[in-house]
Amino acid sequence: MNxxxxxxxxxxxAGDRPAEELRALIDRIEDALDAGKLNRVEKTIATLHxxxxxxxxxxxxxxxxxxxxxxxxxxLGDEPEVLSYLNDEVRDEIVALLRPEEVATVLTExxxxxxxxxxxxxxxxxxxxILASMPTSARLLVEEGLSFPExxxxxxxxxxxxxxxxxxxxxxxxxxxxxxxVLPDDFYMIFxxxxxxxxxxxxxxxxxxxxRRSVKLAxxxxxxxxxxPADMDQExxxxxxxxxxxxxxxxxxxxxxxxxxxxxxxxxxxIQEENQEDMLRLGGVQEEDRLxxxxxxxxxxxxxxxxxxxxxxxxxxxxxxxxxxxxxxVALAVLMxxxxxxxxxxxxQTMTVTVRGLATKELAGRSARRMVVKEIAVGAxxxxxxxxxxxxxxALWFSDPGIGFVxxxxxxxTLIVAGLSGAVIPLVLERLxxxxxxxxxxxxxxxxxxxxxFTFLGLAAWILL
Amino acid sequence: MNxxxxxxxxxxxAGDRPAEELRALIDRIEDALDAGKLNRVEKTIATLHxxxxxxxxxxxxxxxxxxxxxxxxxxLGDEPEVLSYLNDEVRDEIVALLRPEEVATVLTExxxxxxxxxxxxxxxxxxxxILASMPTSARLLVEEGLSFPExxxxxxxxxxxxxxxxxxxxxxxxxxxxxxxVLPDDFYMIFxxxxxxxxxxxxxxxxxxxxRRSVKLAxxxxxxxxxxPADMDQExxxxxxxxxxxxxxxxxxxxxxxxxxxxxxxxxxxIQEENQEDMLRLGGVQEEDRLxxxxxxxxxxxxxxxxxxxxxxxxxxxxxxxxxxxxxxVALAVLMxxxxxxxxxxxxQTMTVTVRGLATKELAGRSARRMVVKEIAVGAxxxxxxxxxxxxxxALWFSDPGIGFVxxxxxxxTLIVAGLSGAVIPLVLERLxxxxxxxxxxxxxxxxxxxxxFTFLGLAAWILL
Numbered sequence: 001m002n003x004x005x006x007x008x009x010x011x012x013x014a015g016d017r018p019a020e021e022l023r024a025l026i027d028r029i030e031d032a033l034d035a036g037k038l039n040r041v042e043k044t045i046a047t048l049h050x051x052x053x054x055x056x057x058x059x060x061x062x063x064x065x066x067x068x069x070x071x072x073x074x075x076l077g078d079e080p081e082v083l084s085y086l087n088d089e090v091r092d093e094i095v096a097l098l099r100p101e102e103v104a105t106v107l108t109e110x111x112x113x114x115x116x117x118x119x120x121x122x123x124x125x126x127x128x129x130i131l132a133s134m135p136t137s138a139r140l141l142v143e144e145g146l147s148f149p150e151x152x153x154x155x156x157x158x159x160x161x162x163x164x165x166x167x168x169x170x171x172x173x174x175x176x177x178x179x180x181x182v183l184p185d186d187f188y189m190i191f192x193x194x195x196x197x198x199x200x201x202x203x204x205x206x207x208x209x210x211x212r213r214s215v216k217l218a219x220x221x222x223x224x225x226x227x228x229p230a231d232m233d234q235e236x237x238x239x240x241x242x243x244x245x246x247x248x249x250x251x252x253x254x255x256x257x258x259x260x261x262x263x264x265x266x267x268x269x270x271i272q273e274e275n276q277e278d279m280l281r282l283g284g285v286q287e288e289d290r291l292x293x294x295x296x297x298x299x300x301x302x303x304x305x306x307x308x309x310x311x312x313x314x315x316x317x318x319x320x321x322x323x324x325x326x327x328x329x330v331a332l333a334v335l336m337x338x339x340x341x342x343x344x345x346x347x348x349q350t351m352t353v354t355v356r357g358l359a360t361k362e363l364a365g366r367s368a369r370r371m372v373v374k375e376i377a378v379g380a381x382x383x384x385x386x387x388x389x390x391x392x393x394x395a396l397w398f399s400d401p402g403i404g405f406v407x408x409x410x411x412x413x414t415l416i417v418a419g420l421s422g423a424v425i426p427l428v429l430e431r432l433x434x435x436x437x438x439x440x441x442x443x444x445x446x447x448x449x450x451x452x453x454f455t456f457l458g459l460a461a462w463i464l465l
Numbered sequence: 466m467n468x469x470x471x472x473x474x475x476x477x478x479a480g481d482r483p484a485e486e487l488r489a490l491i492d493r494i495e496d497a498l499d500a501g502k503l504n505r506v507e508k509t510i511a512t513l514h515x516x517x518x519x520x521x522x523x524x525x526x527x528x529x530x531x532x533x534x535x536x537x538x539x540x541l542g543d544e545p546e547v548l549s550y551l552n553d554e555v556r557d558e559i560v561a562l563l564r565p566e567e568v569a570t571v572l573t574e575x576x577x578x579x580x581x582x583x584x585x586x587x588x589x590x591x592x593x594x595i596l597a598s599m600p601t602s603a604r605l606l607v608e609e610g611l612s613f614p615e616x617x618x619x620x621x622x623x624x625x626x627x628x629x630x631x632x633x634x635x636x637x638x639x640x641x642x643x644x645x646x647v648l649p650d651d652f653y654m655i656f657x658x659x660x661x662x663x664x665x666x667x668x669x670x671x672x673x674x675x676x677r678r679s680v681k682l683a684x685x686x687x688x689x690x691x692x693x694p695a696d697m698d699q700e701x702x703x704x705x706x707x708x709x710x711x712x713x714x715x716x717x718x719x720x721x722x723x724x725x726x727x728x729x730x731x732x733x734x735x736i737q738e739e740n741q742e743d744m745l746r747l748g749g750v751q752e753e754d755r756l757x758x759x760x761x762x763x764x765x766x767x768x769x770x771x772x773x774x775x776x777x778x779x780x781x782x783x784x785x786x787x788x789x790x791x792x793x794x795v796a797l798a799v800l801m802x803x804x805x806x807x808x809x810x811x812x813x814q815t816m817t818v819t820v821r822g823l824a825t826k827e828l829a830g831r832s833a834r835r836m837v838v839k840e841i842a843v844g845a846x847x848x849x850x851x852x853x854x855x856x857x858x859x860a861l862w863f864s865d866p867g868i869g870f871v872x873x874x875x876x877x878x879t880l881i882v883a884g885l886s887g888a889v890i891p892l893v894l895e896r897l898x899x900x901x902x903x904x905x906x907x908x909x910x911x912x913x914x915x916x917x918x919f920t921f922l923g924l925a926a927w928i929l930l
Contacts, residue, residue, distance in 0.1 A: 016697055019704045019826030027830040049689070051708050059832050177675040187671045188653065188712070205670035206652045210642040224514070232481055239484045242737060243516050245730040247653070247712075264729050265710040268736065272707060275740035276821060282748065283817025284810055290822050294839055298846040301814050305847060308810045312803040313858065320799045326791075333798035334785045337914075338777040340802070345749055345773045349766050352748025356741060357755050361484030365492040367524055374759055381763040382770060393778065449802075 026056045033064045042071050054085030057094065058291050065090070069097050080106040084114040088121055089292055095122065104133035107142065111184070112159045113266060116145035120155070153237050154230035156270065157251040157260035160184030164217065166192035166200050171213030188248045189225075191258060192217055199227055199250040199258045227252045230259055234270050239361050241267040278359050281437035282352065284308070307442050315340070315449040322457035325465060331398045332460050335407055338390060340452030343414035346382065347448045348441075350375045350422025355436050358426060372423045379419025383412035402464050410456035414448065421447045491521045498529045507536050519550030522559065523756050530555070534562050545571040549579040553586055554757060560587065569598035572607065576649070577624045578731060581610035585620070618702050619695035621735070622716040622725035625649030629682065631657035631665050636678030653713045654690075656723060657682055664692055664715040664723045692717045695724055699735050704826050706732040743824050746902035747817060749773070772907050780805070780914035787922035790930060796863045797925050800872055803855060805917030808879035811847065812913045815840045815887025816905050823895050824902070837888045844884025848877035867929050875921035879913065886912045 015021050025044075032040045045053060045068065053072070057065055076082065076098075083091060083106055095103055095118075107115045107130065119127055119142055131139050141159050148154025161184060164173055173190060177183065189202040201221035211220060224244050228237060228251050240246060241264060248263045280288060284304040289297045319326070319336070326333050354371065357363035363371060387408035395404025425443045426436035480486050490509075497505045510518060510533065518537070522530055541547065541563075548556060548571055560568055560583075572580045572595065584592055584607055596604050606624050613619025626649060629638055638655060642648065654667040666686035676685060689709050693702060693716045705711060706729060713728045745753060749769040754762045784791070784801070791798050819836065822828035828836060852873035860869025890908045891901035 016694060016701070018691075018701055019708075020829060022708075023826075023829040023832065026832075030831060049709060051710070055827070174674060178677055180675075183671075183675060185671075186669055204651055205674060206648075206650075209639060209670060209674060210645075210648060212643055226483075229481060236481070236483055242733060243484075243487075244514060245516075245733075247730070264733070265712070268707060268710075268729070268733060271733065271736060272740075272825075275737075275744070276825075279740070279744045279747065279821060280817055282744065284814045285817055288818070288821070290818050290827070290836065294842045294846070297839065298843045301811070301843065302847055302850065304814065305807060305810055305851065309803070309807060309851065309854065312806040315802055315806070316799050319802070323795050323799060326798050327795045330788050330792045330798075333791050333795075333801075334781050334788065336798075337780055337784070337802060337805070338774070341777040341780070341910075341914075342770060342774060345770060346766070349749045349769065352745055352750055353753070353755050356744060356753070360737075360741075361488070362520070362755070364485060364488040366495060367488070371755065374762065377759045378763045378766065381759070382767055385767065386770065386774065389774065445806075449806075453802075 022052055022055065026052070026059055029056055030060060030064065033060070033067060038067070038071070041068070045071060050079045050081040051085045053079075053082050057082075058087060058090050062093065065093070066097060069094055073098075073102070076102065077105045077109055080109040081114070083118055084110065087288070087291060089296075091118070092121065095126070100126075100129045101133045103130045108134055108138045112141050112145055112260070113156055114158075115142050116155055120146060120150065148230055151234045152230065153228045153232040153234065153251050153262060154259070156234055156237060156266050157230070157262045158184070158266075159260045160187075161191065161250075161258075161261040162187050162189075163191040163193045163197075163199070163258055166194060166218050168192075168217050169213060170208055170211045170215045170217065170220075173208065173217060174213070187261070188263060189222070189261075190217065191250050191261070192221070193258055196256075197258055198256045199225075199252065201225055202248075202250065204247075225249065227256070228262060229254075235274060235359075235361075237262060238267050238270045238274060242271065274359065278355060278437040281435065282355060282441060284441060286438075308445070311442060311446045311449065314446060315453055318450050318453045319457065322461055325457060325461040329403075329460065329464060331394075331400070331403060332457060335394055335403070336453055336456055339407060339410050339414050339456045340449050342386060342390075342411060343418045343448035343452040344445055346379060346415050347418035347422040347444045350378075350419050351426055351440050351444050354423050354426040355440060358430050358436055363427070368427055372420070372427070375419040375423040376416060377419075379416040380412070383415030386415065387411040403460070406459045406463055407456060410452070410459055413455045414452045417451045418444075418448050487517055487520065491517070491524055494521055495525060495529065498525070498532060503532070503536070506533070510536060515544050515546040516550045518544075518547050522547075523552060523555050527558065530558070531562060534559055538563075538567070541567065542570045542574055545574040546579070548583055549575065552753070552756060554761075556583070557586065560591070565591075565594045566598045568595045573599055573603045577606050577610055577725070578621055579623075580607050581620055585611060585615065613695055616699045617695065618693045618697040618699065618716050618727060619724070621699055621702060621731050622695070622727045623649070623731075624725045625652075626656065626715075626723075626726040627652050627654075628656040628658045628662075628664070628723055631659060631683050633657075633682050634678060635673055635676045635680045635682065635685075638673065638682060639678070652726070653728060654687070654726075655682065656715050656726070657686070658723055661721075662723055663721045664690075664717060666690055667713075667715065669712075690714065692721070693727060694719075700739060700826075702727060703732050703735045703739060707736065707825075739824065743820060743902040746900065747820060747906060749906060751903075773910070776907060776911045776914065779911060780918055783915050783918045784922065787918075787926055790922060790926040794868075794925065794929060796859075796865070796868060797922060800859055800868070801918055801921055804872060804875050804879050804921045805914050807851060807855075807876060808883045808913035808917040809910055811844060811880050812883035812887040812909045813906075815843075815884050816891055816909050819888050819891040820901050820905060823891060828892070833892055837885070837892070840884040840888040841881060842884075844881040845877070848880030851880065852876040868925070871924045871928055872921060875917070875924055878920045879917045882916045883909075883913050 029041055029044055057068060145155060189204055190208060191199050191202045194200050202225040203217050203220040204222050207220040226240060226249055228249050230251050230253055248261050250258055251260045251262055253259050286300050289300055390411050391404040391408030394407045395401045421444055426440045429436040429439050494506055494509055522533060610620060654669055655673060656664050657666045659665050667690040668682050668685040669687050672685040691705060691714055693714050695716050695718055713726050715723055716725045716727055718724050751765050754765055855876050856869035856873030859872045860866045886909055891905045894901040894904050
C-alpha cells in the first residue's frame with residue numbers, strides 16, 4: 001500500500017488576500033463576457049463556489065447576467081445555493097428569468113430556511129405559481145415556514161435535523177445514523193426528545209464520537225443548549241448565539257415540541273445583516289443600495305434628504321429670527337456654523353454609542369440611566385474645553401472679547417444638550433418601538449442645530465447689542 | 466425501565482426576550498449588592514453562565530466589582546472563560562486584582578486563542594510575571610501564539626485539534642477518538658494530514674458519524690475546506706467564513722504544516738468587533754467607550770471633536786471671505802446652512818455605503834469604478850430635484866427669484882461634489898492603507914462645507930450684486 005499522499009485537488013489553499021483575488025477573478029470573467037468568449041466564461045464558472053457565482057451575478061450588467069443565467073440554467077438544481085446567496089434585487093430579476101417549474105426544482109433541493117427566505121420575497125402571484133409546481137411534502141414545509149412571523153426564529157430554522165429518544169446509547173445512535181436515509185446533509189448536534197417530541201437536551205457530535213458505544217446520550221448532554229421559541233425575533237436569536245457561543249439550537253412550538261434547528265451559519269448572516277442595517281441607517285441610507293440602479297438609489301436616498309431638508313429649513317428659520325442682529329454684527333454669520341457643527345458632531349458620537357449599545361442589547365434599566373448621566377458629564381467637560389478654545393479664537397479673530405464670551409457660553413450649552421439628546425433620543429425611540437438607527441439622526445440634528453444657532457445668536461442679541 | 470422523561474434541569478428554555486431578562490437579572494444582582502445581601506448575590510452568581518457573569522462585572526461600579534471578584538475567586542480556574550468575555554478595560558482592572566499565579570492558573574485552563582487574547586493586552590512586566598508562573602507546555606503555546614502578528618489568523622486559532630493520517634478509516638478514527646486523552650473539549654471537523662503534517666482535507670463530524678467503519682476518511686472529504694495561512698489578516702479570515710459558510714478551517718505555517726484550527730465562534734466575535742469598529746468610527750468614536758469612565762470618554766472623544774473644530778473654522782474662513790456680500794444681503798446668512806447641510810448628508814449617505822462595501826470586501830476594480838460613476842449620477846439627480854424645491858422656497862421666502870436661482874445652482878454643484886467625494890475619499894484612503902471608516906468623515910465634511918458655502922456665497926456675490 002502506497003501511503004504517500006499528494007495534495008489532492010479538493011483541498012483549496014487560500015491566498016493571502018482571498019477577497020481581492022475573488023474580485024479580480026470576477027472582473028476577468030466580466031472582461032471575457034465583454035469579449036464574447038463564452039466558452040472560457042463557462043469553464044471558469046464551473047469552478048466557482050456558488051457564493052462566488054452569486055457575487056459575479058450581482059456585479060454584472062443585466063444583459064450579461066442573462067447570458068450567465070442561461071449558461072448555468074441546467075445545473076441550478078444541483079447548486080440551489082446560488083439563489084440563496086444573491087441579494088434581493090438581483091434574485092428577483094433572476095427568478096423572473098426562470099420558468100416557475102425551474103424555480104420549484106431549485107426550491108425543492110434547498111434546505112427549508114433558504115427556500116422560505118427565497119419564497120417570502122416573491123409577489124403573491126409568482127409565489128402561488130411556483131409553490132404549485134413543488135412536490136407536496138416540500139411545499140408544505142415551505143408553507144409552514146411562511147406561517148411564522150417575518151424575521152422570527154421560525155423563518156430561520158431548517159426542518160432537517162437529527163432527533164432521537166433520550167434513552168438511546170451512543171452505539172444505537174451511530175447505528176441509526178449509518179442506516180437512516182432522511183438525515184440532513186450536515187449537522188452539529190443530536191437532539192434528544194421525550195415521547196411527546198419535546199427536546200430535553202442536545203449532544204455535540206464530538207462528544208458522541210469520542211464516547212464508547214455503551215454510553216447513554218443523556219450523559220453527554222451539553223450544558224449550553226437552550227430551546228428557542230419559534231416566534232422569537234431573529235435579533236434575540238442572534239443575541240443568544242453571540243452571548244453563549246452556540247453552534248446550533250433547537251426551535252420549539254408553543255407546546256414545547258421540537259420543530260427544527262437554527263445553526264450558526266444562519267446566525268452569522270443575521271448578525272451581518274443587522275449590523276449592516278444599523279450602520280447604513282445611521283448614515284441615512286434605508287437599505288444596501290450599492291448594487292441598485294441609479295434611479296432606485298436616487299429615489300430611496302431622496303426621502304432621507306427630504307427629511308433633512310425640512311430640518312435645515314427649520315434651522316434657517318431660527319437664524320432668520322435674528323436677521324437684524326446679524327445685519328449689525330456680520331461676524332455672527334461667520335461664526336455661527338461652528339457651534340452648530342460641534343453640537344452635531346458631539347451628539348452623533350453619543351448617539352452612535354447608544355444605538356450600538358441598544359443593538360447589542362446591552363442598554364436597559366440601570367445601564368441606560370447611567371449612560372445618560374455620563375454623557376451629560378462628557379458633554380459638559382468637552383463643552384468647557386472647547387469653549388476656551390473657540391472663545392479665544394473668536395475674540396482674537398474679531399478683536400472682541402464679548403463675541404468670544406458669547407460663543408464660549410453657547411458651546412458649553414450646546415455640547416451638554418448634544419450629550420443629553422444623543423443618549424436620550426435613541427433610548428426613547430427604542431421604548432416607542434421605532435428603530436433608533438433610522439430616526440435618531442433627524443431628531444438629533446434638529447435639536448443640535450436649533451439649540452446651536454439659537455443659543456449663539458440669542459446670547460449675542462442679548463449681551464452684545 | 467422507566468422511559469418517561471421529565472424536562473431535566475440541564476435544559477434551559479429561553480424566554481421570548483432573553484436579552485431583557487438578562488439585563489433585569491443583572492440589575493437585581495446590583496440591587497442586592499447595594500443592599501449588602503452578599504449571600505443572595507453569591508447564590509445567584511453561581512447559576513450564571515460565564516458570559517453573563519462577565520456582563521455583570523462590566524456593568525458594576527469598581528467597588529462592587531471587587532466584591533464580586535472576591536466571591537468568584539476560588540472558582541475562576543474552573544470557569545476561565547469569564548475573563549475572555551470581558552472587555553479590555555474591565556479585564557485589565559480585574560487582572561490587576563488577582564495574583565499572578567491566579568491569572569496563570571486561569572490561562573492554563575483556557576484554550577490557546579483565548580489565552581493569547583488575554584495575554585496580548587497585558588503590559589510587558591505583568592505579562593512576564595504571569596507567563597513565568599505557567600507550566601512550560603502551556604506557556605510555550607501562548608508565546609508561540611504571541612509570535613504571530615496582531616489580528617492575524619495565528620492569534621485567532623486554537624492549537625487543540627484533531628488531525629489523523631489521511632488513509633485512516635472511520636472505524637480506526639473512532640477508536641482513536643475513544644481512547645485518546647489529548648482531544649480538545651469540542652471540535653467540528655477531523656483534519657487529515659500527510660506524513661509531513663500538511664493538511665490534505667477535512668471531514669465533517671456528521672459525515673464521519675453516519676459512515677460505516679470501513680469507509681476511508683479520504684472519501685468523506687468536505688469540498689469547502691480551505692487552509693488559512695497563519696499570517697492572514699483576521700478580516701480576510703472573517704470574509705472566508707462568511708462567504709463560504711465555514712464552521713472550522715485549518716491554519717498552516719509558511720511550509721504548509723498544520724498549526725491549529727479556527728472555529729466559527731471566534732469568527733463571530735471578529736465579525737461583531739469589526740462591524741462595531743466601523744460603525745463607531747463612522748460616528749466619530751475611536752472605540753467602544755460605553756463602559757469607560759467619564760474622563761477617559763471625554764478625552765478620547767475630544768480628539769475627534771478637535772479635528773472637526775478645525776474643519777468648522779475652515780468653513781468659517783470661507784464665509785468670512787464673503788462678509789461684505791452677507792452684510793449687503795442678510796438673507797444669504799439665513800440660507801447658507803441649507804446647502805452645506807444637504808451636501809454633508811448626501812455625502813454621508815454615499816460614504817456610508819462605500820465604507821460598508823469596502824468592509825465586506827466587495828468593492829474593488831470594476832465594481833469600485835462603477836460605484837463612483839453611479840454616485841455622481843445619483844448626486845446630479847437629487848441635486849436637480851432639491852434645486853427646484855429649495856429654489857422655490859428661497860425665492861418665495863425672500864421674494865427674490867435671483868436668490869432662488871443661486872441657491873438652486875449651488876445645490877446641484879454641491880450634491881454632485883458630495884456624491885463624487887463620498888465615493889472617492891474612502892476608496893483613496895483604503896488604497897493608502899488608512900482606515901476609511903476613521904478618516905473619511907473629516908475629509909468629506911471639509912469638502913462639502915467648503916464647496917457648499919463657497920458655491921452659494923460665490924454665486925451670490927457674482928450674480929446678485
